[in-house]
Amino acid sequence: MMFDRLIALSQGKSREKRRDLLVLISELFTDGAETHTDAETRLFGDILCRLVDQVSVDVRAQFSERMAPLSCTPHAVALRLAQDEELSVSGVMLEQSDVLTDSDLCEIAGALSQGHLLAITRRRDLSETVTEVLADRGNAEVLEGVTRNETARFSDFGLKRLATRGLDHPTVLRALCKRADMPAERLARAIAAFDAEARGKLENLVALSPDFAALLVTEAADIARRQKQELEQEITALVRRIGQRLSTLDEAIDVFARDDRLDAVAELLVQVSGLEESHIANVLNHDNGYGIAVVCRSLGIGDKAYVKLSELRASHLTPAAVDIDAWIANYAEIDRQAADRALYFHRMRMAVLKAEKK
Structure with missing residues (x-):
């Protein structure tokens, strides 16, 4: 009787017949889901997908509600x-189905509507x-929805992106x-990595919500201060080793270059060198290689180490500003005495400026 009914329904072309056939075949599938082979499951999936395209939105929505909670739903059906496009159909599947993979969800989130994304956040x-x-x-x-999802997990990259976009939506930052799972220190690390534009937005947020934004700024400043202190302690110990001839300046630069540690x-x-932080930062980040060449030559840094440093600097500058060959050639032309004289006059000028400020 069942097969006779299937044959009769398959011959009908009306939407009602297609609906009844979809329901009947889905029942056949779910009733024996535990015993189906992979090939049989794929066959059921192919048939159900074809029928889904032949029924109304309401029928698809009802079918989706039935199949979404089931772990046996054929992958092709769940994905279809x-x-x-109708959220009444896709929403429940996106929200509930365990059959959908992360790859499926990423593809859908990257291509379909904000309504689809909102369903995924649930x-x-x-x-x-x-x-x-x-x-x-x-x-x-969507941003607020995913932030309020207590079971969602965030990578450091995702957190930074969410925090950056949250500058335009303060409720997102508040939810974060x-x-x-989002201690202030972790959020502060993300904020500390903001670019100049994002920092500008954060300053505007301070004016709009002083109590909240000031907390974030304070936390970020604390993180930056602790990182600076740790770096200073590390380098102080290294300089002591260099003074004891257990290491050399060239070796230290080589190691830091390999580890991409310009800071x-x-x-x-x-x-x-005893020079100001602002001066060192300026010469390291300037596309003109003369300033850093003078500092390095005065310190007796070797040619090979200077090449490593130049490569490190180049990786942190915009491509248009990079001219390693010119930097290296310039370094070869500067002798130690000329470098010492240049830094002597620089220190004298800075001393005068400090005296004038007093």
Whole structure:
């Protein structure tokens, strides 16, 4: 009788017949889901997907509600329903289905509507890869939704992106601060990594919400201060080793260059040269290689170490500003005495300026 009914329904072309056939085949599938082979499951999935395209939105929505909670739903069916343009169909599947993979969710979140993204924010146990896409593409409602999802997880990259976009939506930052898995220190690290534009927005936020934004600024400043203190202590110990001839300045620069630590090189040059932090920062980040060449030559840094330092500097400057060959050639032309004289006059000028300020 069942097969006779299937044959009869398959011959009918009306939407009602297609609906009844969809319901009947889905019942056949779910009733024997535990015993189906992989090939049989794929066959059921192919048939159900074809029928889904032949029924009304209301029928698709009802079908999605039935299949979304089931772990046996064929992957092809779950994906077809999750990608449906009608949110009444896709929403429940995106929110509930365990069949959908992170790859599926990332693809959908990267291509479909904000309504689809909002449905994804209501899933349990959202992974870091999915929340990164939501933080990047979501509108204000999506950003707040994923932030308020207590089971969602965030990578450091996703957190920074969410915090940056939250500057335009303060409710998102407030929600981030209230998360149990988001201690102030972690959020402050993300804020400390803001670029100039983001920092400008944060300053504007201070004016709009002083109590909240001041807390974030204070936390970020504390993190930066502790990091600076740790770096100073590390370099002080290194300079002591260099003084004891257990290491050399060239070796230290080589290690820091390999580890991409321009900040450590800067602190090292400050401590061994006695020059101002602002001066060292300026010559390290200036596309003109003369200033840093004078400092390095005066300190007796070797040619090979200077090449390593030049490569490190180049990696932190815009490509258009990089001319390593010119930097190296310039270094070869500067002798130690000329470098010492240049720094002597620099120190004299700075001493005069300090005296005038007093």
